[in-house]
Amino acid sequence: MTAGAVADQRRAELPRRIKTTLHPTDRIFHAVSRVIGAMVLVLTGAIGLFLALQMLPVLHHYGFKFFTMQDWNPEQNVVGVAAAIVGTIEVALIALALAFPLALMTALFITEYTPPQLRSTLVALVDLMAAVPSIVYGLWGFYLLQPQGTHVARWLAEYFSFIPIFKVDTDAHAALWQQTRFTASAFITGLTVAMMVTPLACAVMRGVFAQAPPGEREAALALGGTRWGVIRSVVLPFGRGAIIGGTMLGLGRALGETIAVLMVLSQIYKINLRPLQVGGLTVSSLIANRFGEATALQLKALLAAGFVLFVMTLAVNTIAGVIVTRSRSGSATEI
Amino acid sequence: MTEDGTALLYDTTEYPQLVFDRGAHLDAVNISAWFGTTKVLERVNLSMPPGVVTALIGPSGCGKSTFLRILNRMHELVPSAKLAGEVRLNGSDIYDPSKRITETRRRIGMVFQKPNPFPTLSIGDNVVEGLKLNGTKVTRSDRADLIERSLSRAGLWLEVKDRLDTPGASLSGGQQQRLCIARSLAVSPDVLLMDEPCSALDPASTRRIEQTILELKDEVTIVIVTHNMQQAARVSQQCAFFLAETGTPGGIVEAGSTSEIFQTPRDPRTADYVNGRFG
Numbered sequence: 001m002t003a004g005a006v007a008d009q010r011r012a013e014l015p016r017r018i019k020t021t022l023h024p025t026d027r028i029f030h031a032v033s034r035v036i037g038a039m040v041l042v043l044t045g046a047i048g049l050f051l052a053l054q055m056l057p058v059l060h061h062y063g064f065k066f067f068t069m070q071d072w073n074p075e076q077n078v079v080g081v082a083a084a085i086v087g088t089i090e091v092a093l094i095a096l097a098l099a100f101p102l103a104l105m106t107a108l109f110i111t112e113y114t115p116p117q118l119r120s121t122l123v124a125l126v127d128l129m130a131a132v133p134s135i136v137y138g139l140w141g142f143y144l145l146q147p148q149g150t151h152v153a154r155w156l157a158e159y160f161s162f163i164p165i166f167k168v169d170t171d172a173h174a175a176l177w178q179q180t181r182f183t184a185s186a187f188i189t190g191l192t193v194a195m196m197v198t199p200l201a202c203a204v205m206r207g208v209f210a211q212a213p214p215g216e217r218e219a220a221l222a223l224g225g226t227r228w229g230v231i232r233s234v235v236l237p238f239g240r241g242a243i244i245g246g247t248m249l250g251l252g253r254a255l256g257e258t259i260a261v262l263m264v265l266s267q268i269y270k271i272n273l274r275p276l277q278v279g280g281l282t283v284s285s286l287i288a289n290r291f292g293e294a295t296a297l298q299l300k301a302l303l304a305a306g307f308v309l310f311v312m313t314l315a316v317n318t319i320a321g322v323i324v325t326r327s328r329s330g331s332a333t334e335i
Numbered sequence: 336m337t338e339d340g341t342a343l344l345y346d347t348t349e350y351p352q353l354v355f356d357r358g359a360h361l362d363a364v365n366i367s368a369w370f371g372t373t374k375v376l377e378r379v380n381l382s383m384p385p386g387v388v389t390a391l392i393g394p395s396g397c398g399k400s401t402f403l404r405i406l407n408r409m410h411e412l413v414p415s416a417k418l419a420g421e422v423r424l425n426g427s428d429i430y431d432p433s434k435r436i437t438e439t440r441r442r443i444g445m446v447f448q449k450p451n452p453f454p455t456l457s458i459g460d461n462v463v464e465g466l467k468l469n470g471t472k473v474t475r476s477d478r479a480d481l482i483e484r485s486l487s488r489a490g491l492w493l494e495v496k497d498r499l500d501t502p503g504a505s506l507s508g509g510q511q512q513r514l515c516i517a518r519s520l521a522v523s524p525d526v527l528l529m530d531e532p533c534s535a536l537d538p539a540s541t542r543r544i545e546q547t548i549l550e551l552k553d554e555v556t557i558v559i560v561t562h563n564m565q566q567a568a569r570v571s572q573q574c575a576f577f578l579a580e581t582g583t584p585g586g587i588v589e590a591g592s593t594s595e596i597f598q599t600p601r602d603p604r605t606a607d608y609v610n611g612r613f614g
Contacts, residue, residue: 116414213451215447215449215451216451216453216454218409218412218445218447218451219447219451219452219453219515219518220453220464220468221409221412221440222407222409222440222444222445222447222519223440223441223444223464223465223468223469223518223519223522224437224438224439224440224441224442224465224468224469224522225437225440225465225468225469226437226468226469226470229467229468229469229470230468232467232468233453233464233467233468234453237453237454237455237456238455
């Protein structure tokens, strides 16, 4: 046996390395998509890194007080994001409390009750809601929603003021009530933001509800189920992930909403735990408001506030993404 | 013995005409059906008496599944579907506007080709879900009873009695199908429609389901669609042969007792089909 034959035999016992030669078009597409895909990650990372770096001198200068101080008064060397963070969460939660039922009901109505010939029109209308610029919502909130919404706020304060968050420090029962105590509040702002969050959450929910397995729908109907029964037994369990995920995506949007908040909410620099009462602050509206007049260190402080917001929305959106992709209940029955 | 050599489990020469306390009489009268402008069924008449398993046989696309879905108002779920004629349950038309559709579907249950238990629910909850769906309250003591009774009737009780809390989706395909039968039985239907219930199952599970069908036939009226000739011969006492010739809507070529259809068919097309010469 020659040396070559021995080597050949030895090679035959080893696993082969499989290599595919890609067609040039495939290779180009691979390269381009890989670069673009990587770019998205690099961009997000770069934004985060940039903001984090801006934050360092701020933390160095103000210390941990940056997170606990409520006032934003650079002239007196007092800068803190506590009021803004609390206010942001407050507005976002109010927006969600309103947007969640609205989005859920709209999505269910579109997928379960609307006649097919009307469905595409309704879907387009809801999508159009998402396309309206937020400045328009801001105007709408300021000129239309606010004058009406204050009556709702007063009613809530009148009957539920025994619950601390519904308290307003004015006499809600008075015949000549002080309407200005109820304007420009976190509640009115939340109402406005809810209008922007609803179409987003609705689109996510609708997409998944429409995919509820037809086999299970028919099973429920064949047992004598009503439409509501089908929703309860099939659609909602199947769409649970989308309900949670869609709401969280909406929360992400609500946290970052700027211009409409700036137009409606009147800024005060202390924690206001009375959402029905005038005044509040959110991180994004704080940045937008103070950006123009800022000195170098103040600018860094604003960027640091931006970083806090960035981390909050990134966390919320990531959790939402994980929930939406993970829970495709129903897929377990495929046989 | 049938002509193809399979033994009949049941002596079908004697057509049982007893009075049963369970099961209802289902009559299809002059049923025609359309999808859009395409007519798929023409003037189908079939009487499905209680205590008898009726098999609907025929090649694919002959309208037998459409016919079955007309029998419990599932046909109208397809937006373009239309129909003419009457389906009478114990003499009264189920398409009468005064009849509530949910009640009709409860009384005429359906088991589908692909097992479709509710995946997020446990085995026990799957059984009682039908009652919840049509708004019947079940007390805790009734619940256990109902679960045991329904699962026993579907021939699944012994296999699952120790794991009623595990998800329905964890069962094998054949067990899932029997769970679906149990679920249908829990709402006490008068009629049970089965649309090729064994076509996704292995031979052993198929055997088990057929046994279940034979055990149930005195309690509910059963109508089964099947592509499997031997299965029709094994489980049914009455048979209807559907056929749609090219370009024409489907209809019944011949209906009668299973032994007649398999041994002495009147129509040559029936003879060709049951002997496997086409379809």
